[in-house]
Amino acid sequence: MAEANVTRRDFLVKLAQGTSLAATGAFLWAHLLRQEARAQPYALRPPGALSELDFNAMCIKCGQCVTACPYDTLKLAPAGGGIPIGTPHFTPRKVPCYLCPDIPCMNACPTGALSPELKNINDSRMGLAVIDIENCLSWKGLRCEICHRECPLKGKAITLETHPRQLSKHAMFVPLVHSDACTGCGICERACPTQEAAIRILPHNLVQGKIGEHYRLGWTFETEITQDFKPAAPAAPAAPAEVPKQAPGMDYLNQGL
Amino acid sequence: MTSAANPSPRGLGVRLWSWRYFMLRRLSQFGILLLFFGTAHWGWQVAKDVPLLIGNLSASEFVGLFPMADPFATLQIFVTGHLLQQKVIIGALIVLAFYALVGGRVYCAWVCPVNLVTDLAGWLRQRFGIPAPTYLGRNTRYFVLAASLVLSALMGVAAFEWVSPIGMMQREIIFGFGLGFQALLAIFLFDLLILKHGWCGHLCPLGAFWSVVGRRTAQVRVRFDKTTCTHCGDCAKVCPEPQVLNLKRLEEVGYVYSGECSNCGRCTPVCPEGSLRFDLRPLIRRHNIEAGKGHEQ
Incomplete structure (x- = not known):
């Protein structure tokens, strides 16, 4: 009787010990994974990479894209390097992506973490170029424009706009980045002549905002202008309203002239 | 018969002969790493633009024809609920079939680079007669194996691949050094001072996976x-x-x-x-x- 009680107690204690050991190990392990996978949003991925969460899950860390890259652009993240361990990434200021038309890195990927759905390298979205207008030479009034000239999608991803300048008759030519065309290749960041690059590539989710669907930009003439906007009932297809030639609210200044 | 029956057991040839599997294993372990390293750094190729052995032990392609992939890593990714491409699945099946025939844990003794570290720790431990202060069941590895699959499903990333010292060691040998040696040092000290054959013989889920694979078909x-x-x-x-x-x-x-x-x-x-x-x-x-x-x- 007593013996049976002791073994049962022993068994229960062993069970509890084993469970707590397993739970401690599992929590520690899960914590490590969360640290590694979720904490670092700054990695720039090769062309065709899936969204960061899917990419992290799919990448088998084999480095075939790294070897396939003819420009030595891609690196595998080492342990403790601040980028999810063993995954490919690149640093544009050192070596940018030169946008090979045959996309050898993507073709080398065995898992599909670099999605084969990318057919045209110009459709890749590795990141987005962001200009620090306080330190951009062109924005300071110098004729630099190197990023614009180097951009493989010059005129689409980076355009030059003229800005009037206060003290001189000459206009400023300032670069502007357009997210609908920018691939994030980083050739501009590599080319920027300032000591620290004044144009640099960042992952989209770190720099891009979203205005929300309830804003109606009436002056673009692409959205319907109504006085009583009801966001709750978008389902009922309103009768196609006539798009006014001019915004009625803006026009009164010129009336009667 | 064997070396033991030889009348002059101290001859160099005899001693070398008795170390034959040890030397072959080291040759295999270093040779495979060298093939990967040579392809990655010196551009070894069999024909123009056909690399010899591109990738690493997680996934690779041999002479541009045969894909190979670590079936355990592939399984973990599969468990996260992501659809994999054909290439990696075929590669995993090729590797699985090979080890199922020669014995799953042939990977551990003949390919895995961490084996170099744990063998050294084991040898030193024997040499200095370090006593065993701890006990851990040899079946612990099967729990770690199960845990890595469960955690992969829960966390949405391949749980073992993200912490694997095997992955760190081979990646950092083939592609450049990082802090992976810290994990290896930890394994070395654990094997040397805490638990004899601690990592390979008790904890490693990849070893557990290969133990299951070769069990009946080797x-x-x-x-x-x-x-x-x-x-x-x-x-x-x-x-x-x-x-x-x-x-x-x-x-x-x-x-x-x-x-x-x-x-x-x-x-x-x-x-x-x-x-x-x-x-x-x-x-x-x-x-x-x-x-x-x-x-x-």
Whole structure:
């Protein structure tokens, strides 16, 4: 009787010990994974990479894209390097992506973490170029424009706009980045002549905002202008309203002239 | 017979011969890493734009034709609920089929680079006679194996691949150094001072995976000749997984049947009677019967 009680107690204690050991190990392990996978949003991925969460899950860390890259652009993240361990990434200021038309890195990927759905390298979205207008030479009034000239999608991803300048008759030519065309290749960041690059590539989710669907930009003439906007009932297809030639609210200044 | 029967056991040739599997294993381990390294750094290729062995132990492609992939890593990614491409699945099946035939844990003894570290720790431990202060069941690895699959499903990333010291070591040898050596140092100290054969023999989920794979299908196994064995126990002293040398069961089965045997070949040259030898499994039964007859005569 007593013996049976002791073994049962022993068994229960062993069970509890084993469970707590397993739970401690599992929590520690899960914590490590969360640290590694979720904490670092700054990695720039090769062309065709899936969204960061899917990419992290799919990448088998084999480095075939790294070897396939003819420009030595891609690196595998080492342990403790601040980028999810063993995954490919690149640093544009050192070596940018030169946008090979045959996309050898993507073709080398065995898992599909670099999605084969990318057919045209110009459709890749590795990141987005962001200009620090306080330190951009062109924005300071110098004729630099190197990023614009180097951009493989010059005129689409980076355009030059003229800005009037206060003290001189000459206009400023300032670069502007357009997210609908920018691939994030980083050739501009590599080319920027300032000591620290004044144009640099960042992952989209770190720099891009979203205005929300309830804003109606009436002056673009692409959205319907109504006085009583009801966001709750978008389902009922309103009768196609006539798009006014001019915004009625803006026009009164010129009336009667 | 074997080296033990040689009249001059101290000859250099004899000693080298008794180390044959050790040297072959090191050659295989370093050779595979060298093929990867040469392809990644020196552009080794078999034809123009056809790299020799591109990738690493997680996934690779040999001469542009044969994809290979770590089936355990592939399984973890699969468990996260992501659809994989055909190439990696075919690669995983090729590797799985190979190890299913030669014995799953052949990976551990003949390919895995961490084996270099743990073998060194094990050898030093034996050399300095470090006592064993801790005990951990050898089946712990199967729990770690299950945990890595469960955590992969829960966390949405391949749980073992993200912390694997094997992955760190081979990646950092092939692609450049980072802080992976810290994990290896931890394993080395753990094996040296805390638990004998601690990582490879108790914890590693990849080893557990390969133990399961080779269990029934392995065709290369160590044959056990019960007619000559004197139960001296020399084999169990050098074996990193001594539980596989349960002599009572070996006498019944006639070979080292456990999936946990890594075919490292330590026991075969050490056996003074030559009772343990590599053999092909279909031939083992016949060889054992012949040995029994020979002994009776």
